[in-house]
Amino acid sequence: MIKNIIFDFGDVFINLDKQIIFREMEKFGGELTLTPELLQLNNQYEVGKITSDEFLSGLAEVYPQASKEQIKNIWNGMLLDFPEERLQFIEKISQEGNYRTFLLSNTNALHIEHVEKIMGTEKYHRFQNSFEKFYLSHEINLRKPNAEIYQFVLDQNNLVAEETFFIDDTKENTDAATELGIHCWNMQVGKETILELNSKL
CATH class of the missing domain: 3.40.50.1000 (HAD superfamily/HAD-like)
Structure with a gap:
């Protein structure tokens, strides 16, 4: 029972749009797949091992053409209604x-x-x-x-x-x-x- x-x-x-980060970050030279580097960064962030600022800085290194604010907006863009x-x-x-x-x-x-x-x-x-x-x-x-x-x-x-x-x-x-x-x-x-x-x- x-x-x-x-x-x-x-x-x-x-509702989520899980693919938005790949679609949008491609405009800043990103790949359309989840690389081991990105996976590790995400997993560390999801268990609170790194701060939001450290996470955004990590993504900024991967996507140097994008600003932290642009990255943050894209990251939050996966959250819908x-x-x-x-x-x-x-x-x-x-x-x-x-x-x-x-x-x-x-x-x-x-x-x-x-x-x-x-x-x-x-x-x-x-x-x-x-x-x-x-x-x-x-x-x-x-x-x-x-x-x-x-x-x-x-x-x-x-x-x-x-x-x-x-x-x-x-x-x-x-x-x-x-x-x-x-x-x-x-x-x-x-x-x-x-x-x-x-x-x-």
């Missing part, structure tokens, strides 16, 4: 009280600051308040798909893996959680939405 639900954030609640029906959906689940709800997101300080700006403080706080705990990778210094992050959430909240359901749009992340015994839904962006959750439980 499912008692707990862990939700991803990007493309589950807020947050449909109201998705917010109302998670609020309803929270209010009904049939499940303990948690958010678990690979994210960073620049994005969270921008998300609050996009949504507005009131709407963002409504979203936060729909979860018992709000876990952001850069705050807990762990990121998906490492097994430690899932175990951390289970241990911190005395959750039983077999009683827990996890939703994420990245198969690598749901595969890792499945190995711990967590039930998962690898949501297909563009084909499925979080509003279909009840049929997946």
